Amino acid sequence: MRLINRHPGRAARLFLGSLPFLILVVAYLVASAARLADNPGDKLLPALSSFAQAIETMALTPDRRTGAYLLWSDTWASLTRLWAGLGIATAITLVMGLAIGVLPVMRALLAPVVAFASMVPPLALLPILFIALGLGETSKIALIVIGVTPFLIRDLSLAAAALPREMIVKAETLSASTWLIALRVVLPQVMPRLLDSLRLQLGPAFLFLIAAEAISADSGLGYRIFLVRRYLSMDIIFPYVAWITLLAVAMDLGLGGLRRLMFPWWGLEGRR
Amino acid sequence: MNAITVENVWKEYGDQIVLENLNLSIAPRAFVALVGPSGCGKTTFLRMLLGQERPTRGRILLDGAPLPPEPGPDRGVVYQRYSVFPHLTVLGNVMIGTELRGARLLGRRFGAARRALADDSRAMLAEVGLAGSEDKYPAQLSGGMQQRLALAQALMMKPRVLLLDEPFGALDPGIRADIHKLMKRLWNEVPMTVVMVTHDLREAFTLATRILAFERLRDRPEERLRYGATLSRDIDVWPPRIAGRTTLYDADIPPGQDDLTAFGQVPGTTRHTGAADHAAHSPLA
Incomplete structure (x- = not known):
C-alpha cells in the first residue's frame, strides 16, 4: 500500500502526536543530567527538582517584599494588558473592517492607509509610544493595538468583500438597507473569520506584550523573565516560557471552541 | 398595462x-x-x-x-447558487425578508410579532415542500431543496x-x-x-x-x-398558458373522454381547474 493511503488510527495518532514532546523532554533530561554530572552548580540546564522548587517559590509562596504570589500577579498583569489590547483591536476592526468591506466609498478612503499602516514595524514605534504615552499601561496596550489591528482589518475587509455579489443583491431584493446588509448579512458571515484571524494574531500580540514589558514594566510575565535573566535563573525562565505558551494555547483553543459554539453553520459547506 | x-x-x-x-x-x-x-x-x-x-x-x-x-x-430573484444565506437556518432564511422590511434598525423581530412571522414562514415552507426542515442550515439541504428554499424566501416579499x-x-x-x-x-x-x-x-x-x-x-x-x-x-x-388556469395539455383528461368540448365546459383551449380557488385559500395569495 502506498504511504499516501495509510491513515493512522486513533491510538496511533495520539502516540505519534505525543512522540515529539517525549523526545524533547528526554533530550532535555539527558543533556541536563550530563551537564550536572560535570558541574553540580550548572545553571544552564537545571534538573526537574530545581524547576519544582522554582515553581513553588513563584506560584505558591508569597513574595518576601510585596507579599504577592509573583506568578499569579505577573499573569494577571500580562493578561489584562493583552486582553485590553485585543479587545480594543477587535472593536476597531469590526467598525473599520466592515466599513471598508461593505462600502466602496470607505474602501477608497481607508484601504490604502490601512495597507500602509500594516507595513510599519510596530516595535520601531515603541520608543515613540513610550515618549508620547509614558511608561505606564497605556503605551503597552497601544503597542498591541497598533501591531494587531491593521492585519485584522485587512483580513476582515477582504472576507467581507469576498462574499458573493449575489448574496448582497439578494438582500437588497429582501428590502435591506446598507446598514441592515452590514448587520444581518455581512457581519454574521465574517465573524467566524474574525475569530480565526484573532487566533492567528495571538502570537504577535504576545510578542508585542513581552517586548514592551521587557523594556519597561514593574510586573508581568515578560518583565519577570527579563528580570531574572540577570541572575541566569533558567529554573524560573523555563517554567515561565512554558506557562506563557500554555496560556496562548488555551486562548487559541478557547477562541476555536467559541467559534464552533456561536457559528455552527461555519464549515458545513465544505464537509458535505 | x-x-x-x-x-x-x-x-x-x-x-x-x-x-x-x-x-x-x-x-x-x-x-x-x-x-x-x-x-x-x-x-x-x-x-x-x-x-x-x-x-x-x-x-x-x-x-x-x-x-x-x-x-x-x-423584484425577487433566485440564482443558481448563493441565493440563500448560509448563516441562517431554513426558517431564518424565510423570515429574514419580512424582518428586514419591518425592523429597520436591528433587522429582527421579537415576541409576538416574531411568533406570527414564524407561523407565516412555516406555512410558506410547507407550501414549497420543506416542512420539517425548519431548523437545518442550507448546507444540510440538497440542491433541489436549497432552490425550493430560495423560492420561498423570495416569495415572502410578494x-x-x-x-x-x-x-x-x-x-x-x-x-x-x-x-x-x-x-x-x-x-x-x-x-x-x-x-x-x-x-x-x-x-x-x-x-x-x-x-x-x-x-x-x-x-x-x-x-x-x-x-x-x-x-x-x-x-x-401554444397552447397558451394563462396564470391560474390549466391548459388543455396540462389537464388530467380521463381516458376515452378526451373531447372536452363534448362536456360544454371549456372556454377556448383552457378550462377552469379550481387552481384559482385554491389560490384564494393559499398563504401565497
Missing part, C-alpha cells in the same frame, strides 16, 4: 456592445423564458431588470414607471416580478421535474410576472408562456466587438 416595457435598450461595456436595440413588452402574469447561446447577454438583461446594472441607452419601465436604479423588494437566473440548471433531471411542478403551481397561484433565464429549451417550453431568444445576428470575428446580441425570436407557447 404592461408589467415590463423595454424601450430601445443597449448595453455596452466600454467598446464591447453586449446587447443592442431591444424593444419588447411583457404582459402582467406572463412567464417569460430567455434562451440563447452562452455570452448572448441573457444574464446581463436579467441584471438590468433587477436594477443591478443600468442600460447604456434606452429605458426600462416597470408597471409604467421607470425602473428604480437599484434592486428592491418589488414581488411583482420574479427573476430566475438558471435556477434549476444544476439539478438532477428527476429533482428538476419535481421543482418544475412546484414552479408551475407557484406561478399559477401567486400574482407575479416571471422572467427566467435558461439554457434548457425543454425547460423553457415546459414552464413558459412566451420564449425570447437572444442571438448575435452578426457573429464574424471582426464583428463581435461592435455588434451585440438582440432579440432574434419571440415565440408564444
Whole structure:
C-alpha cells in the first residue's frame, strides 16, 4: 500500500502526536543530567527538582517584599494588558473592517492607509509610544493595538468583500438597507473569520506584550523573565516560557471552541 | 398595462456592445423564458431588470414607471447558487425578508410579532415542500431543496416580478421535474410576472408562456466587438398558458373522454381547474 493511503488510527495518532514532546523532554533530561554530572552548580540546564522548587517559590509562596504570589500577579498583569489590547483591536476592526468591506466609498478612503499602516514595524514605534504615552499601561496596550489591528482589518475587509455579489443583491431584493446588509448579512458571515484571524494574531500580540514589558514594566510575565535573566535563573525562565505558551494555547483553543459554539453553520459547506 | 416595457435598450461595456436595440413588452402574469447561446447577454438583461446594472441607452419601465436604479423588494430573484444565506437556518432564511422590511434598525423581530412571522414562514415552507426542515442550515439541504428554499424566501416579499437566473440548471433531471411542478403551481397561484433565464429549451417550453431568444445576428470575428446580441425570436407557447388556469395539455383528461368540448365546459383551449380557488385559500395569495 502506498504511504499516501495509510491513515493512522486513533491510538496511533495520539502516540505519534505525543512522540515529539517525549523526545524533547528526554533530550532535555539527558543533556541536563550530563551537564550536572560535570558541574553540580550548572545553571544552564537545571534538573526537574530545581524547576519544582522554582515553581513553588513563584506560584505558591508569597513574595518576601510585596507579599504577592509573583506568578499569579505577573499573569494577571500580562493578561489584562493583552486582553485590553485585543479587545480594543477587535472593536476597531469590526467598525473599520466592515466599513471598508461593505462600502466602496470607505474602501477608497481607508484601504490604502490601512495597507500602509500594516507595513510599519510596530516595535520601531515603541520608543515613540513610550515618549508620547509614558511608561505606564497605556503605551503597552497601544503597542498591541497598533501591531494587531491593521492585519485584522485587512483580513476582515477582504472576507467581507469576498462574499458573493449575489448574496448582497439578494438582500437588497429582501428590502435591506446598507446598514441592515452590514448587520444581518455581512457581519454574521465574517465573524467566524474574525475569530480565526484573532487566533492567528495571538502570537504577535504576545510578542508585542513581552517586548514592551521587557523594556519597561514593574510586573508581568515578560518583565519577570527579563528580570531574572540577570541572575541566569533558567529554573524560573523555563517554567515561565512554558506557562506563557500554555496560556496562548488555551486562548487559541478557547477562541476555536467559541467559534464552533456561536457559528455552527461555519464549515458545513465544505464537509458535505 | 404592461408589467415590463423595454424601450430601445443597449448595453455596452466600454467598446464591447453586449446587447443592442431591444424593444419588447411583457404582459402582467406572463412567464417569460430567455434562451440563447452562452455570452448572448441573457444574464446581463436579467441584471438590468433587477436594477443591478443600468442600460447604456434606452429605458426600462416597470408597471409604467421607470425602473428604480437599484434592486428592491418589488423584484425577487433566485440564482443558481448563493441565493440563500448560509448563516441562517431554513426558517431564518424565510423570515429574514419580512424582518428586514419591518425592523429597520436591528433587522429582527421579537415576541409576538416574531411568533406570527414564524407561523407565516412555516406555512410558506410547507407550501414549497420543506416542512420539517425548519431548523437545518442550507448546507444540510440538497440542491433541489436549497432552490425550493430560495423560492420561498423570495416569495415572502410578494414581488411583482420574479427573476430566475438558471435556477434549476444544476439539478438532477428527476429533482428538476419535481421543482418544475412546484414552479408551475407557484406561478399559477401567486400574482407575479416571471422572467427566467435558461439554457434548457425543454425547460423553457415546459414552464413558459412566451420564449425570447437572444442571438448575435452578426457573429464574424471582426464583428463581435461592435455588434451585440438582440432579440432574434419571440415565440408564444401554444397552447397558451394563462396564470391560474390549466391548459388543455396540462389537464388530467380521463381516458376515452378526451373531447372536452363534448362536456360544454371549456372556454377556448383552457378550462377552469379550481387552481384559482385554491389560490384564494393559499398563504401565497
